[in-house]
Amino acid sequence: MRTARSQLTPQALETEIDRRWRQILELDGDGDGNLLSEDFFDLGGSSLQALQLLTGIEDELGFAVPLMAFALHPTKAGLLEALRPAEPQISVPGQVPAASVCPATSLVPMKPDGSRKPFFFIHAEFGHTLFAQGLARALDSEQPMYGLQSRGLDGSEEPFTKLPHMASYYIDLIKTIQPSGPYRLGGFCMGALLALEMTNQLQDRGEDVSHLAIFSTDASWINIHGFGDQVNYHRREMGNRSMLGKGRYLWARIRFRIYRCWSGLVCLLRKFLLPRGRSLSARLRYVFVAELNYRAGWDLPTKPYRGTISYFQGDGDSLRDPQPFWSPLAEGGIEIHRVRGELGLIFSPENVAGLAVELKQSLSRPAVATESS
Amino acid sequence: MQLPARLQDDEVHVWAVDLAPSRQRLCFYQNLLSPAELKRASRFHRDTDRHAWMVARGFLRHVLGHYAECAPRDLPISVGEHGKPQLSGRRLDFSMSHSRGVGLLAIARNCSVGVDVEWIDPSKVTDRFARHCFSRTEYRHFKAVERQLRTRAFFNGWTRKEAFIKALGQGLNYPLSDFDVSLKPEAPARLIRIEGSASKAMQWTMHNTTPCRAYAGAVVAGGRGWKLACFVQPREC
Numbered sequence: 001m002r003t004a005r006s007q008l009t010p011q012a013l014e015t016e017i018d019r020r021w022r023q024i025l026e027l028d029g030d031g032d033g034n035l036l037s038e039d040f041f042d043l044g045g046s047s048l049q050a051l052q053l054l055t056g057i058e059d060e061l062g063f064a065v066p067l068m069a070f071a072l073h074p075t076k077a078g079l080l081e082a083l084r085p086a087e088p089q090i091s092v093p094g095q096v097p098a099a100s101v102c103p104a105t106s107l108v109p110m111k112p113d114g115s116r117k118p119f120f121f122i123h124a125e126f127g128h129t130l131f132a133q134g135l136a137r138a139l140d141s142e143q144p145m146y147g148l149q150s151r152g153l154d155g156s157e158e159p160f161t162k163l164p165h166m167a168s169y170y171i172d173l174i175k176t177i178q179p180s181g182p183y184r185l186g187g188f189c190m191g192a193l194l195a196l197e198m199t200n201q202l203q204d205r206g207e208d209v210s211h212l213a214i215f216s217t218d219a220s221w222i223n224i225h226g227f228g229d230q231v232n233y234h235r236r237e238m239g240n241r242s243m244l245g246k247g248r249y250l251w252a253r254i255r256f257r258i259y260r261c262w263s264g265l266v267c268l269l270r271k272f273l274l275p276r277g278r279s280l281s282a283r284l285r286y287v288f289v290a291e292l293n294y295r296a297g298w299d300l301p302t303k304p305y306r307g308t309i310s311y312f313q314g315d316g317d318s319l320r321d322p323q324p325f326w327s328p329l330a331e332g333g334i335e336i337h338r339v340r341g342e343l344g345l346i347f348s349p350e351n352v353a354g355l356a357v358e359l360k361q362s363l364s365r366p367a368v369a370t371e372s373s
Numbered sequence: 374m375q376l377p378a379r380l381q382d383d384e385v386h387v388w389a390v391d392l393a394p395s396r397q398r399l400c401f402y403q404n405l406l407s408p409a410e411l412k413r414a415s416r417f418h419r420d421t422d423r424h425a426w427m428v429a430r431g432f433l434r435h436v437l438g439h440y441a442e443c444a445p446r447d448l449p450i451s452v453g454e455h456g457k458p459q460l461s462g463r464r465l466d467f468s469m470s471h472s473r474g475v476g477l478l479a480i481a482r483n484c485s486v487g488v489d490v491e492w493i494d495p496s497k498v499t500d501r502f503a504r505h506c507f508s509r510t511e512y513r514h515f516k517a518v519e520r521q522l523r524t525r526a527f528f529n530g531w532t533r534k535e536a537f538i539k540a541l542g543q544g545l546n547y548p549l550s551d552f553d554v555s556l557k558p559e560a561p562a563r564l565i566r567i568e569g570s571a572s573k574a575m576q577w578t579m580h581n582t583t584p585c586r587a588y589a590g591a592v593v594a595g596g597r598g599w600k601l602a603c604f605v606q607p608r609e610c
Binding site: 046 | 416417418419421422454472491497501502505506531535543544568
């Protein structure tokens with residue numbers, strides 16, 4: 001039997017959680033286990049029992065609580081906080097519900113522990129930050145890292161379609177972790193542009209960004225305005241490849257074009273379903289969010305960053321020169337860090353250790369005091 | 374109590390201990406605990422949980438002190454980044470697990486080790502719960518097991534997964550669905566694949582360490598070819 005989320009009042013929810021809590025921990029009616037602040041593991045709970053509690057809640061009440069979130073706050077109070085229904089839907093971008101122990105799904109604690117200022121990593125076109133989880137793991141123990149994911153991936157909220165709206169929403173989210181600057185931001189591909197847009201907005205508010213890390217994103221696609229540019233772009237990309245490499249590149253481009261046709265169709269399908277009160281399946285929702293991100297990627301930030309950009313260039317990216325795009329956008333110039341791999345492959349398991357070392361070095365560079373003009 | 378002479382570099386020792394606390398045992402082990410550990414013990418709500426924890430921790434200090442040639446009370450046990458206890462400044466790695474009055478302690482030199490033991494409780498095993506705990510491959514194997522053997526298969530799988538996660542020392546950060554272990558009752562304990570790669574799984578070795586009938590247990594340590602030696606600590610020490 002499955003009780004719908006909306007049918008439970010807060011009191012009923014609390015009673016229900018209490019019942020499950022007692023059942024799993026085999027507590028009797030009174031005495032132990034009454035307080036909201038009692039620790040699950042102090043009450044004799046094991047990790048198997050924790051998982052049993054959470055999966056029961058997910059399957060029968062329809063609330064998913066990640067095991068990690070529970071491990072950070074293993075009390076009934078922590079659980080109820082994580083289960084608290086989200087604030088009513090607000091359509092104005094930039095406004096977020098009050099921070100709770102289980103942060104909005106757009107803010108992912110990839111590695112929340114550590115004493116230094118956190119590094120905020122912004123998603124690429126696909127909207128999630130899973131590909132960079134290895135980087136979070138490879139960072140040293142004192143460096144926390146948070147990921148920012150597209151709103152709407154979990155289907156509970158409407159995704160954004162414009163870069164500035166996303167950036168302002170992410171700024172509000174990172175402020176729940178670190179209320180004031182200087183901030184450390186970074187991103188790959190679309191995430192690089194978003195990191196710059198966030199920097200622009202933060203600087204406009206008089207706040208400081210001490211580090212801006214750009215991962216293998218020369219952003220040369222922004223100069224493509226017509227068919228001729230397209231041909232030139234792809235000729236340059238194929239220039240130093242073998243025949244086999246050229247073939248693979250072309251095949252990848254063709255597959256990408258087919259994918260975009262398909263994701264365009266998914267957008268149409270959603271338009272068709274919405275007025276009929278139905279929604280996309282989880283898999284198609286990811287395709288839909290990615291398509292919106294591809295379209296938003298053309299909307300470019302223009303104001304420069306007042307500090308020095310740390311650019312992580314893969315050894316397979318030697319022909320992708322970051323200077324033309326990023327130089328005018330970095331008043332303090334660009335500092336190039338050479339890493340192994342090419343484009344997104346710099347995050348792959350065999351290359352990520354070297355990338356983590358370079359990122360650590362770049363983050364330990366003292367922030368140059370920037371004059372606000 | 375009798376302890377073996379030495380832990381060789383290519384050995385993993387696993388100790389099974391009965392945690393039922395007689396008054397005398399409790400006193401003996403309580404005296405080995407650090408002030409911080411006594412404080413931790415006082416947070417448990419139920420006496421049975423507290424006593425089991427104290428005996429397990431005292432036993433850990435007793436055995437580790439012997440291997441590390443150090444007074445049990447002075448052992449520098451600290452907590453690693455993801456909550457795994459470790460011994461600062463020594464090449465010893467260890468892992469401890471307990472469930473329903475039975476404890477398992479695994480110790481190794483030069484490699485990471487993880488151990489887990491669970492009391493087999495048929496009421497925990499549901500199809501839905503298995504789907505949450507296991508990877509897709511594991512779940513398929515689980516479903517292929519005859520119905521009356523599924524409880525055993527579930528706890529085989531769960532303790533093997535937990536032992537591996539403890540050997541990694543990453544706590545709950547490591548996704549349960551990222552690796553496959555064997556779980557069929559007739560199959561030997563084995564890590565099959567890690568993140569889809571069989572060669573990554575070859576960098577670890579897993580053994581069954583079921584202490585007695587109503588329990589399931591497993592030990593995992595880095596590397597291949599090490600020898601497993603098991604010891605039992607009886608109730609009277």
